[in-house]
Amino acid sequence: MLARTQSGDEAAFLGLWRSLQPPLLRYLRVLGCDDPDDVASETWLQVVRDLHRFDGDDEDFRRWVFTVGRHRAIDAARARLRRRVSPVADGLDSLADGQTVEDQVLDGMSVRKAIAMLAGLSQDQAEAVALRVIAGLDTPAVASILGKSPGAVRVALHRGLRALAADPRVQALASGTAADPGLDEPTPGPSLLALGGGGTE
Amino acid sequence: MNADFPGHFPDDRRAGFPDELPGDLPDDRPGDVPDEFPDAVSDPLPGDLLGDIASDEPGLDVLLSLLAAEPAPDELAGESAALAMFRSSRLPAAAVPGPPPPEPSAPGPRAPGPHASRPHAPGRRASSPREHSRPASGWRSRPARRLAAAVTLAAAAGFAVAAYAEALPAPLQHVAYGALGFAGVPDSHHAGPATTSSNQTGPGQAHGGSHAPGGAPASAPPPSPQPGSSASASGPPPAAGPGALSVIAASSRIVAGGSETFTGQLTAQGRAVAGVRLSLQERVAGQPSWRPVGSATTGAGGRAVVTVADLTRNAGFRLVGPGRELSRPVLVIVVLPVSASAAIGPARKSDTLTVSSPLASPGNAVVLQIWTGLRWRSVQVSSLNAAREVTFVVRAPARSREYRMVLLPTVAHAMSVSNTVIAQPR
Numbered sequence: 001m002l003a004r005t006q007s008g009d010e011a012a013f014l015g016l017w018r019s020l021q022p023p024l025l026r027y028l029r030v031l032g033c034d035d036p037d038d039v040a041s042e043t044w045l046q047v048v049r050d051l052h053r054f055d056g057d058d059e060d061f062r063r064w065v066f067t068v069g070r071h072r073a074i075d076a077a078r079a080r081l082r083r084r085v086s087p088v089a090d091g092l093d094s095l096a097d098g099q100t101v102e103d104q105v106l107d108g109m110s111v112r113k114a115i116a117m118l119a120g121l122s123q124d125q126a127e128a129v130a131l132r133v134i135a136g137l138d139t140p141a142v143a144s145i146l147g148k149s150p151g152a153v154r155v156a157l158h159r160g161l162r163a164l165a166a167d168p169r170v171q172a173l174a175s176g177t178a179a180d181p182g183l184d185e186p187t188p189g190p191s192l193l194a195l196g197g198g199g200t201e
Numbered sequence: 202m203n204a205d206f207p208g209h210f211p212d213d214r215r216a217g218f219p220d221e222l223p224g225d226l227p228d229d230r231p232g233d234v235p236d237e238f239p240d241a242v243s244d245p246l247p248g249d250l251l252g253d254i255a256s257d258e259p260g261l262d263v264l265l266s267l268l269a270a271e272p273a274p275d276e277l278a279g280e281s282a283a284l285a286m287f288r289s290s291r292l293p294a295a296a297v298p299g300p301p302p303p304e305p306s307a308p309g310p311r312a313p314g315p316h317a318s319r320p321h322a323p324g325r326r327a328s329s330p331r332e333h334s335r336p337a338s339g340w341r342s343r344p345a346r347r348l349a350a351a352v353t354l355a356a357a358a359g360f361a362v363a364a365y366a367e368a369l370p371a372p373l374q375h376v377a378y379g380a381l382g383f384a385g386v387p388d389s390h391h392a393g394p395a396t397t398s399s400n401q402t403g404p405g406q407a408h409g410g411s412h413a414p415g416g417a418p419a420s421a422p423p424p425s426p427q428p429g430s431s432a433s434a435s436g437p438p439p440a441a442g443p444g445a446l447s448v449i450a451a452s453s454r455i456v457a458g459g460s461e462t463f464t465g466q467l468t469a470q471g472r473a474v475a476g477v478r479l480s481l482q483e484r485v486a487g488q489p490s491w492r493p494v495g496s497a498t499t500g501a502g503g504r505a506v507v508t509v510a511d512l513t514r515n516a517g518f519r520l521v522g523p524g525r526e527l528s529r530p531v532l533v534i535v536v537l538p539v540s541a542s543a544a545i546g547p548a549r550k551s552d553t554l555t556v557s558s559p560l561a562s563p564g565n566a567v568v569l570q571i572w573t574g575l576r577w578r579s580v581q582v583s584s585l586n587a588a589r590e591v592t593f594v595v596r597a598p599a600r601s602r603e604y605r606m607v608l609l610p611t612v613a614h615a616m617s618v619s620n621t622v623i624a625q626p627r
């Protein structure tokens with residue numbers, strides 16, 4: 001599919017986009033982007049532009065997309081820090097067939113709530129879990145994106161999962177009694193600046 | 202974005218954002234991710250860690266399932282815009298917006314190394330790079346050809362329609378502006394609402410409109426369609442198939458009490474159908490059934506426009522044709538106005554911060570946030586009383602403090618953020 005995309009096959013590109021866009025958006029939300037759609041668009045803009053130079057397999061491509069997304073998220077965080085705009089809840093634009101308005105809204109909230117819980121971890125733990133679980137990358141790929149050793153990623157992943165497992169809200173998920181969504185919306189992040197290695201918080 | 206050649210993230214960063222990151226970022230050069238960990242042991246996941254921990258913890262299992270759940274419709278909403286971007290990237294270089302693309306003769310299948318610079322065409326003179334980046338005939342110097350190129354771009358990609366309507370995501374809108382700005386395409390309004398002046402958030406993102414069936418992009422129609430114009434060629438995205446009925450909303454998010462304009466299109470065998478009465482139906486969050494809220498007759502382009510006023514709750518909308526054809530519904534999210542104020546407390550050792558949201562419901566949760574200098578941090582949560590107000594009491598600060606209140610989302614409305622209030626030191 002990747003080779004077909006590089007040769008200009010639109011159906012192949014759409015296949016790649018459909019498989020990567022949802023996890024990319026969720027990853028960007030974990031990072032605290034307050035406009036993940038914009039950042040994802042920036043990411044794809046760069047990916048499409050540089051696609052002809054890409055050399056690697058599907059997994060390499062996935063890793064590259066998330067690497068670009070991470071960088072664009074850092075750019076966006078830095079830009080937002082200057083503008084200091086208020087975050088806005090993301091749009092829920094279309095209704096799937098057979099869904100009611102409240103189904104749609106609540107479904108979105110469930111995923112967002114899960115993302116918010118994940119974003120409540122420390123930055124390295126949240127990113128390790130997000131890249132591993134949401135992006136579906138293997139540990140070496142996560143390590144290369146984060147600039148850490150695979151061992152450090154495993155430690156962060158383990159600690160992150162343990163912290164999530166111990167969270168009463170996560171435990172409540174099993175019984176469907178989780179706390180109100182939104183209380184733990186990921187704080188959009190100047191903390192993203194720490195991803196570069198020297199954040200102030 | 203400028204000078205954004207692969208392998209040059211640092212340059213790109215400096216160009217847009219002068220303050221340097223203290224650390225080095227991993228390179229995002231395609232296909233050239235450094236293999237820094239040649240000794241990495243084989244990946245033990247998911248069998249070892251994810252599976253083991255998750256199977257022991259049912260809640261964690263649910264959480265991980267949610268994180269990896271199937272895409273929601275809104276997560277795939279930008280499909281057509283992405284496709285348009287892909288198409289436009291494959292157009293001849295003269296039509297591709299932005300800075301001159303890297304020359305095709307530059308580095309082979311793999312990107313250059315980390316210290317490689319932007320490739321230069323052989324013989325390119327530093328004194329006049331722009332001249333050399335253009336064809337000798339200079340399409341930019343001939344308005345007619347520029348316009349032809351723009352028209353080609355629009356026809357080929359379906360990109361310009363959304364661009365003229367400012368219906369593209371900000372980065373794409375900016376790209377479109379770069380390519381078609383001379384022909385009247387507006388630039389993106391990238392900044393969101395300012396905390397100091399807005400008493401509600403959200404509706405500013407008008408481009409994020411609703412989507413036609415099949416995930417077509419929001420192609421916000423002009424408020425008053427031009428009769429006689431080639432609407433079927435350049436109007437909203439085509440319907441899903443023969444006899445198809447589609448509807449789009451001018452924006453997916455509106456301020457409570459506002460109105461929303463819906464544009465429907467009826468086609469049969471791919472052709473617009475005129476003179477047909479269409480009914481718009483609404484299903485409000487919390488209501489079990491659809492009810493008619495307006496109707497209109499399709500014009501020459503097969504389009505019909507219906508405006509619905511005074512929306513106060515999230516709602517789905519769909520069009521119904523005379524033969525009971527149904528469009529896929531679109532969702533309109535309502536943002537409630539929220540206003541905040543600060544007053545000195547009776548003992549002067551405290552401040553009272555009051556938030557009011559007249560259109561919200563008693564019991565809706567409100568979070569008080571404080572600006573830490575780097576981010577907004579949640580400090581208290583409370584619920585609206587019967588008067589749709591809530592008061593937070595905070596200690597009088599030693600130096601001025603900025604607060605805001607966030608009305609949390611429900612099925613009936615989106616999240617809203619109040620204006621910022623400042624507690625002054627005594």
